[in-house]
Amino acid sequence: MYDSNLVIGGKEFSSRLIVGTGKYSSTEVMKQAHEESGAQMVTVALRRVSLPTGESILDFIDTSRYTLLPNTAGCYTADEAIRTAYLAREAGLGDLVKLEVIGDSRTLFPDVQGLLEATKTLAKDGFVVMPYTNDDPVMAKRLEDAGAAVVMPLGAPIGSGLGIRNPYNIKIILETVSVPVIVDAGVGTASDAAIAMELGCDGVLMNTAIAAARDPAAMARAMKLAVEAGRLAFKSGRMPKKLYATASSPLEGVPDWTT
């Protein structure tokens, strides 16, 4: 009613929250959280089949409702990430890829050089590339130029829950690129998601903030509301900040109580 849809790779999404499928205490808890989040896109990893094979994560994700976003988590070179994207496509997961090329195992910060290289290759080959990058506006622009469909700067390290550490850089990224900007990683609680959206981001992607909450389904709902509230606040145009008070009741007509 108030907003347009988020468009990624020609597909429209009314929800601006993308959620993960990892770290849940059970697949049933994950399913409930997905339901409450209102998300229409969920990210999955690609891993070796363990033998004998048990249940599949996809037994618990209704693919007619959720668009699958395969990620290249755990890849440390452009080559590994590119091969993983091709594996995902061959597995029938489509052309979307949450592209991660990790540069350091302690911080999981991206290797932007490898990321740029992989983005170029995959975009040329028809992938809808969604790169996880740092909060650097220059790199965001390079990724856009390389064919990224969106850019996904981190708010803080993956799984840290530290929130949006550099809102000013995110703001500059929003002014620098014309593709959608989705904050990926760092969100810890609802206000973090709201801050990202109030800045003008097009969406937020999170996993741990929901999965590691004491009540993941309730937190998923909180995140859905926060993303919606933040978006709506951004679209509404907030009032300017002022240092001193301005009365919001009329100054005229105040009764006189002096004796």
Added chain:
Amino acid sequence: MNVTVNGKPMELEPGTTVEGLLTLLGVPRQYLAVAVNRDITPKSEYAALKLAEGDRVEIVRPMGGGA
């Protein structure tokens, strides 16, 4: 012949194809992808591609994950 499947050594009849290996392992086919020696094997080639001594086979499918 000896091959490596998902990092583990495995002995197979000579001439075993990718299709044969998947059947032997009883792997569900939905959302499955296979790579042999780093190259991705299209589904259309499973039946024809014979594995060779020393081949490294990766069989993957989606798992829970965020980033």
